[in-house]
Amino acid sequence: MRILIIGGTGTIGKAIAAALAPQHEVLVAARSGTANTVDIEMPESIRTLMARIGRVDAIVSAAGQAAFRPLPDLSDEDFALSLRSKMMGQVNVIRFGLAAVVDGGSITLTSGTLAQDPIIGGAAISLVNAGLEGFGRAAALEAPRRVRVNAVSPGWVTETLLANKMDPTAGTPAATVAHFYVQAIEGKMTGQTIVVRRAIAG
Numbered sequence: 001m002r003i004l005i006i007g008g009t010g011t012i013g014k015a016i017a018a019a020l021a022p023q024h025e026v027l028v029a030a031r032s033g034t035a036n037t038v039d040i041e042m043p044e045s046i047r048t049l050m051a052r053i054g055r056v057d058a059i060v061s062a063a064g065q066a067a068f069r070p071l072p073d074l075s076d077e078d079f080a081l082s083l084r085s086k087m088m089g090q091v092n093v094i095r096f097g098l099a100a101v102v103d104g105g106s107i108t109l110t111s112g113t114l115a116q117d118p119i120i121g122g123a124a125i126s127l128v129n130a131g132l133e134g135f136g137r138a139a140a141l142e143a144p145r146r147v148r149v150n151a152v153s154p155g156w157v158t159e160t161l162l163a164n165k166m167d168p169t170a171g172t173p174a175a176t177v178a179h180f181y182v183q184a185i186e187g188k189m190t191g192q193t194i195v196v197r198r199a200i201a202g
C-alpha cells in the first residue's frame with residue numbers, strides 16, 4: 001500500500017512509519033524535516049499536499065497540538081490553538097483527504113484517552129479528543145467508495161513520559177501504539193476508536 005503519515009516525524013508517527021515501512025510505501029508529511037510539507041492548521045496547505053501526492057491507499061494523522069493547562073488558566077488562545085490544530089486540523093485531513101484515498105482505503109486519526117479518562121489540566125485536550133472521535137464515527141458513515149475512517153486513542157506514550165522526565169511505567173511504548181494504527185490500516189474496521197490503554201507488564 002501507499003500510505004501518507006501526517007506527523008510522521010513525531011514520536012508516534014515515526015513508530016507508525018517504522019511499523020509500516022517493511023510492507024508498504026510510506027510518505028511522511030509534517031511542517032518541517034520532510035519533502036512533504038504541510039501545516040494542518042491551514043486548510044489550503046492540506047489541499048496542496050493532497051493535490052501533490054496523488055492517490056494513496058491510506059492516510060494517517062498523528063499530528064496536532066492542544067493545550068495542557070488547568071481549566072481556570074486556559075486562555076482564549078489555548079482553546080483556539082487546540083481547536084484549530086488538533087481538532088480542525090485532523091477534521092480537515094478527512095475533508096480534503098477523502099478524495100485522495102482509493103476505494104476501500106482508510107483514514108486514521110489520533111485522539112487520546114483524555115477523551116475517556118479526564119485529568120486535571122486536560123480539559124481542552126479532552127474537548128478536542130472527544131470531538132475527533134465523534135467526528136470520525138460520523139465521517140465513517142458518509143465516507144464515499146467504502147473508504148474507512150477510524151481513530152486511535154493513545155494513552156501516555158513511554159517515550160513522551162521519558163522526554164518529560166515523568167515516570168515511564170505508566171506509558172505504552174510508541175512501537176506498541178503503532179501496532180494499533182497498522183490494524184486500522186490493514187484491517188476492515190470503520191467508525192471505530194481504538195483505545196490504547198497502558199501496557200500490562202509481562
Ligand SMILES: NC(=O)c1ccc[n+]([C@@H]2O[C@H](COP(=O)([O-])OP(=O)(O)OC[C@H]3O[C@@H](n4cnc5c(N)ncnc54)[C@H](OP(=O)(O)O)[C@@H]3O)[C@@H](O)[C@H]2O)c1
Pocket residue numbers: 006007008009010011012013029030031032033038039040041062063064065066085086089110111112113153154155156157158160161
Ligand atoms: N505522545 C503521547 O503520549 C500522546 C498521547 C495521546 C495522544 N497523543 C497525540 O498524538 C499526536 C502525536 O503525538 P506525538 O507525541 O507523536 O507528538 P510529537 O512527537 O510532537 O510529533 C508531532 C508530529 O506532528 C507534526 N505536526 C505538529 N503540528 C503539525 C501541524 N500543524 N501540521 C502538520 N504536522 C504537524 C510534527 O512535525 P512538525 O513539528 O515538523 O510539524 C511531528 O511530526 C498528538 O496529536 C498528540 O496529542 C500523544
